Structure formats: C-alpha cells, structure tokens
Amino acid sequence: MQQPTFNGIHHVALICSDYQRSKTFYTEVLGLKILAEHYREARQSWKLDLQLADGSQLELFSFPGAPARPSQPEAQGLRHLAFAVTDLDHWVSYLKQQGVAVEAIRVDEYTDKRFTFFQDPDGLPLELYGL
Template identity: 60%
Template sequence: MDISGIHHCAIISSDYARSKHFYVDLLGLKIINETYRNERQSYKLDLSIGNGSQIELFSFPNPPSRPTRPEACGLRHLAFAVPDVDAAARELNEKGIDTEPIRIDAITGKPFTFFRDPDDLPLELYQG
C-alpha cells in the first residue's frame, strides 16, 4: 500500500449554517463544492485546505452527540499546519475564537495550540 497523504476529514455539524460560517468565513477555508442531498435531508460541503487536503462538512437531522474530550476514544483532534502559530492564534482571537495558551511540543520543539469549532470539536494549530 502506498498512502500519499490524508485526502479528507469528515465532520458532522449540529448547526450547518453556524459551522459553515466558522470554517469558511472565520478560518478562511475555500469552498470546493456544496451539495444538498434531499433524500438524506443533508448538506455536504467540501472545503479545501491549502495542501490539497479537504474537510467534508455534513449536516444530518438530529445527529447523536459524541464525546469530544481529547482523551475520549476515537479521533483526538484535527491539526492545521500554519507557518506561525502565534500569528494564527492572534487572528483567531481577533475573530472572537478562544485559543489555549501556546505550548511547545516536547518531542519536535514546535509551537502549537488548541481551539474549538462550534460543536466543541478540538482543533489544533501546529507550526509546520
């Protein structure tokens, strides 16, 4: 098997309009395609991340809750590579998005911080 990268990460939102605003207007991800699937009463929004990866943002009627604590079993968090964590965190803060204090990865020596999306999903900025 020759895995060349991560193609996409799928996220189911509790409030599609709010999450679309967060990922498009606040984080600045570009829309590739937006589809409403009437048979599922569901939107699927494909968003481009700078390196060719994507986020698939879904809406579904009445999705069940999922634990989001970083140590809960399952996907721990989604990390975005940025050239300058401090500058990116300031930009999020200026848009009203809280970030944790910037920390240094003990293994790589690189700075990182966490923030949350509208559904309280853990997101990370990682300098890379």
C-alpha cells in the same frame, strides 16, 4: 507482494450540529475554500467540500439528530484535527480577534514545535501546529 503506500490524507469528514454556523466558521473564520456544496434530500443533509492550501479537504456534513460528541478530547475516535501553520502567533491573534477562545501556546516535548488548541462551533478540538 510489496506493501502499498498512502499518498497523503485526501479528506477528513466532520458532522456539525448547526450547518450554517459551522459553514461560516470554516469558510469565513478559518478561510477554507468551498469546492462544492450539495443538499441531499434523501438524507435531509448538507455536504460541503472545503479545501486547504495543500489540496487536502474537509467534508462538512449535517445530519438531523446526530448524537453529540461524548467527551473531549479523550473519547474513542478522532481526538483532534491539526492544521499545519507557518505563523502560529499570527493565527492565534487572528482567532482571538474573531472571538475564538485559544489555549496558551505550548511546546511539543518531542519535536520542540509550538502548538495550541481551539474549538469549532461544536466543540471539536482543533490544533494549530507550527512548522
């Protein structure tokens, strides 16, 4: 039997500590489009579906009492989430204007592409990777 192939990444799920703060960050600061928002009474949890320009999605969840991330960025599990961008300098300037701390731009030693890191409101490492 031939090995099947993936078509891409459909979504990445994130759990936040403060739903409204994270919703504001991902929609107003990063500009992701809201596809759907639901409060799940049985779990006392919000679920927010957000879309990126390429159609991929982020799912933002709130769960009462969810444990904090143990360390960053070298904890087991998701290390960071990288967004592909065409104008890295514009994004860095924009994020700084929004009060978001952004690391110095670096160059990937293997691809010669420029990139930088910043964090979401819960300290999740996010990367901007220049195309």
